[in-house]
Amino acid sequence: MKHHEPVAGHLVAAVLRARADETALAVLARLRAEKPVSVELVLVEGEGGLLEGAVPIARLIAAGDAPLAELVQRDFPRVTPDIDQEHAASLALHHAVDALPVVDKDGRALGVMPSQALMQVLRREHVEDLHVLAGIHREESQARHAIQDPPMRRVRHRLPWLLAGLGGAALATVAMAGFESTLSAHIAVAFFVPGIVYLADAIGTQSEAVAVRGLSLTRTGIRHLLAGELRTGMAIGATLGLIAFLPIWVAFGQVRLAAAVAIAIFAAGAMAAALGLLLPWLLARLGGDPAMGSGPLATVIQDILSLLVYLGVVRAVGL
Template identity: 60%
Template sequence: MPAPAVETAHFHLETRIPVASPEDTAASLVALLAGGDFAIADPAYLLDARGAPCGIVPLSRLLGAPPAARLATLALACPPAVRLGTDQEHVASHAIAHGVSAVPVVDRDGRWQGVVPPLALLEVLRHEHVEDLHRFAGIAHDAEVASRAIEEPPARRARHRLPWLLAGLGGSVLTALVMQRFEATLQANVAVAFFIPAIVYLADAVGTQSESIAVRGLSLSHKPLPALLGGELRTGALIGTVLSLLALLPIWLVLGDVRLAAAVAIALFASSCMATVIGFTLPWLLARTGADPAFGSGPLATILQDVLSLLIYFGVVVGLLG
């Protein structure tokens, strides 16, 4: 038998259900329940001569019946059944419409196959509810991609991630070339090197915050991208201003070099603005090209922010310190 299709009644089918004939007695059904290992024992289902469900016997009726009573006299109407290939969302809607906790399942000829049990129905309802919310919010595709990214085999995950990391590796070579280009500046004033880690780190940190906001918020906001980018850029400028002012005085007091302190402050401000723009727009650009921002935005944004923040810093240093 082929594997059941996902998101169908067949996929959720439970076959360990008590079944009997309408002609059987209450005593025989009690014995069956006592000696069997059933996933769901209430109710028992009655099948006619061709194997189609024709009634149910609730446990409350069975236990109060005379042992010799025919099950046909105890039976209630069987809820309408669904086919094996019925979509799981329709199965859940079917259960709600008929007020049942389990849905009988039949094949295309109407023969008994089992039921979709209560726990499966609850899981289907939860899954469909979340899926609908994602669809209404415009993030259904993102949810599917995120689910696959964390559930795929490790080899496939690595295949998706490595190309972006290799791009980052190439970018690190570019970073080294930038450092080499300004080797004379570093040799002339070794204190310039003291602040490279801080400037690079803060640019990455500001950019990471913007990336997180972009990935989470762009699909939910109805404002045009330029308006959102303008607001984020102003935020980056405000953050850069605060960081610059906090860095300016301590560097000046500790090193006694106002021009170096000013260079660091200006670089922090400009790098914060630059990192905000990159962190906010890169996920959007990747999504527009069909790439997954979860894989690409981090490595690409990091190397771009590193290279540009170094260029900004050294450019300001050369301009102010010569």
């Protein structure tokens, strides 16, 4: 699990502060004289140092002699020092801003989280997420050096998730053994197991990749998100199933086999898309990192479920 670090560690207090009645030219003159550490934003303060809004430096430069009251963005996103740094970076991305004002619990301006800090956070978090997606569970400070580690240390960090995969493979074997009579009577049924499992994994991986980062950027309810992802998975599954139906029928001369494969692809696609969203969401709700729901863990579950769906459909159509 990640160590969540607060914004306070990236706070820059040496920023340009101004009043709403000052002009852009006057503020630019002070900027040249004061030489603050961070210049991305001008913090517009009211009585008692309360933050009224912010003016991006590019807007200030282009404003001529206009008063800041006409330039200030009063709804500019802001954070408190105790907010997690990844949430702050996601907020900046969501609002397409280069820096974030930092305020105390009463709304008084403390400084900014500058663009350099936001970029560092995003890079660190994405390196960590890539390792988790690959099933490499390790501390963020070490993750960037993973490729340089001795082989046995790499094994120690990668093996736990793959052991879960081995357990999933055993369960899949047990599931297939339960359909031994069907597989013995219709050997062609087994030909399509790898393809259906692969397609379910691929659809699920797409959903996971979207969910891992998207869940931190949206405030949309999970029901709406799940409904949309389920419709997407169904549409993809239906398209792939229809494409596969005719060639299988022509090649094997068995309409029921072709129908079973098409239905299984449709069902597995919908299921994998939903699971790819639900697993990261559930982990986020439990206080974990959504990225932990991706990679080997989700693959194991998708493989078993897609296999059960396919073999269940095969039996249902009378093969």
